[in-house]
Amino acid sequence: MAGIVYLIGAGPGDAGLLTIKGAACIKKADVIVYDYLADKKLLAYAADKAELIYVGKQADKHTMRQEEINQLLVDKAKMGKTVARLKGGDPFVFGRGGEEALALRQNGLQFEIVPGVTSAISAAAYAGIPVTHRKIAASFAVVTGHEDPTRQESGINWQNLAVGIDTLVFLMGVGNLPYITKQLIANGREPKTPAALVRWGTKPQQEVLVTTVENAAADVKKYGLKPPAVFVVGNVVKLRDSLRWFDNKELFGRQILITRARNQASKLTAGLEQLGASCIEAPVISIEKPDDAFAGLDNAIENIGAYEWIIFTSANGVSKFFERLANKKLDTRALGNMRIAAIGSSTAKVLCRYGVRADLVPHEFCAEGILAEMGTQVKRETKILLPRAKEARSVLPDELKKAGAQVDIVQCYKTVTADFDYEAVAAKLAAGEINIVTFTSSSTVTNLLKLLGNKKELLAGTVVACIGPITAETCRKNGINPTIIAKKYTIVGLISAIRDFYKQVN
Numbered sequence: 001m002a003g004i005v006y007l008i009g010a011g012p013g014d015a016g017l018l019t020i021k022g023a024a025c026i027k028k029a030d031v032i033v034y035d036y037l038a039d040k041k042l043l044a045y046a047a048d049k050a051e052l053i054y055v056g057k058q059a060d061k062h063t064m065r066q067e068e069i070n071q072l073l074v075d076k077a078k079m080g081k082t083v084a085r086l087k088g089g090d091p092f093v094f095g096r097g098g099e100e101a102l103a104l105r106q107n108g109l110q111f112e113i114v115p116g117v118t119s120a121i122s123a124a125a126y127a128g129i130p131v132t133h134r135k136i137a138a139s140f141a142v143v144t145g146h147e148d149p150t151r152q153e154s155g156i157n158w159q160n161l162a163v164g165i166d167t168l169v170f171l172m173g174v175g176n177l178p179y180i181t182k183q184l185i186a187n188g189r190e191p192k193t194p195a196a197l198v199r200w201g202t203k204p205q206q207e208v209l210v211t212t213v214e215n216a217a218a219d220v221k222k223y224g225l226k227p228p229a230v231f232v233v234g235n236v237v238k239l240r241d242s243l244r245w246f247d248n249k250e251l252f253g254r255q256i257l258i259t260r261a262r263n264q265a266s267k268l269t270a271g272l273e274q275l276g277a278s279c280i281e282a283p284v285i286s287i288e289k290p291d292d293a294f295a296g297l298d299n300a301i302e303n304i305g306a307y308e309w310i311i312f313t314s315a316n317g318v319s320k321f322f323e324r325l326a327n328k329k330l331d332t333r334a335l336g337n338m339r340i341a342a343i344g345s346s347t348a349k350v351l352c353r354y355g356v357r358a359d360l361v362p363h364e365f366c367a368e369g370i371l372a373e374m375g376t377q378v379k380r381e382t383k384i385l386l387p388r389a390k391e392a393r394s395v396l397p398d399e400l401k402k403a404g405a406q407v408d409i410v411q412c413y414k415t416v417t418a419d420f421d422y423e424a425v426a427a428k429l430a431a432g433e434i435n436i437v438t439f440t441s442s443s444t445v446t447n448l449l450k451l452l453g454n455k456k457e458l459l460a461g462t463v464v465a466c467i468g469p470i471t472a473e474t475c476r477k478n479g480i481n482p483t484i485i486a487k488k489y490t491i492v493g494l495i496s497a498i499r500d501f502y503k504q505v506n
């Protein structure tokens with residue numbers, strides 16, 4: 001079968017700005033060829049077996065020359081592969097997408113173009129600058145800033161451009177600003193025209209420098225602004241004062257380390273990113289089968305009628321319990337009139353998915369909370385089932401037993417240290433680049449330390465945020481000082497505690 005190459009616009013940086021069609025093409029690709037401006041997060045759409053090829057391209061360090069990239073695409077397509085060629089922004093806006101498509105056509109190979117969100121418009125938009133605006137700008141042009149200033153004849157019609165178009169957006173122009181601004185002024189653009197540089201637009205590290213045409217080159221030098229950036233010229237730049245929305249979010253510019261298991265991290269990450277933070281997901285734990293391969297849990301399910309209470313202490317415990325129940329071809333009805341407690345609101349929510357409303361959710365989401373509220377209901381010989389993690393604390397069963405209950409503890413899962421390369425994380429911590437480290441359970445604390453080779457001093461320069469007092473206590477026991485402790489022991493509670501912390505700091 002003949003291969004095909006999708007030339008895909010990967011968008012400007014914010015991974016959410018990839019098109020739905022672009023994502024679908026990445027998913028079905030055998031080979032993914034990507035470069036420096038395409039966000040690495042997009043690779044998460046790739047199939048496990050897909051071949052990932054980085055072809056670099058940065059102004060000064062070309063990892064692979066354009067001809068070699070063209071050849072690579074031709075070769076892979078000839079082999080019958082489905083290739084996703086990811087290009088920053090839009091593939092046909094200064095992306096040399098046209099050249100890649102021509103090479104494919106000349107070799108009789110199939111391609112499709114999947115347009116993308118160009119940085120020319122979106123970087124400005126994320127800086128609060130619309131490229132057109134009623135009564136201020138009726139036209140805009142996207143111009144290369146990469147033209148060689150020593151060339152005899154310019155490929156740019158400076159005379160018409162300088163005064164004929166309201167908003168000008170230069171790409172690849174940072175190094176060439178003295179030349180660009182000189183040409184604009186020499187050709188009649190008012191020197192005091194507002195201008196802005198937007199570096200790494202749409203990304204958490206976005207930087208914006210507001211200036212004027214006459215001062216732009218000097219300001220860029222003064223502040224040391226580096227590529228990649230777009231240079232926006234025109235009166236629309238003034239609108240940033242009233243339309244700024246992205247780089248003034250509460251947590252903008254903060255880097256936060258998320259330590260939950262990979263499949264559980266997303267809610268915390270999404271919530272923090274919504275507030276402008278940049279999250280690094282570094283799963284420290286992974287959830288695995290219990291040591292007894294569910295023998296204890298299966299046995300308890302077979303005798304489920306014998307229990308008066310089931311206490312669920314985690315969302316994972318609930319899902320594993322109901323998976324094993326289903327495995328025995330049973331459903332919620334097997335629980336009959338049994339009473340059910342959930343340690344917190346997330347656990348209760350997962351129970352609802354199985355059609356069960358918890359009879360008891362304590363005000364304080366921890367073992368002590370359950371004990372305080374169940375106390376009077378526990379009588380001698382009350383039979384209680386406690387399906388939970390292997391590593392859970394003993395206070396709950398100990399206290400229940402003291403009150404006379406018969407408690408059966410069964411393992412639903414165990415948490416083990418994740419297989420993850422921690423060197424990059426350790427380096428970021430050492431360099432002070434991580435503002436906050438979040439812990440959502442005691443096991444995230446102990447496993448992160450394990451992965452960092454027990455170097456707790458790496459956490460000394462960062463703010464530590466814990467989901468609740470038990471996790472905070474585990475931190476202290478391990479010589480880590482937690483600064484933020486959520487008042488409500490949930491993910492939402494943790495997010496709002498982080499928010500409150502920065503409200504005080506700012």
Ligand code: SAH
Nearest residue numbers: 089090093095118119171172200201229230
């Ligand atoms: N095809 C791309 C442009 C490729 S040329 C697009 O449509 O966006 C590379 C130039 O694009 C960079 O030098 C810079 O000027 C600009 N650029 C790309 N991504 C950017 C970003 N996130 N923020 C600011 N400028 C960006």
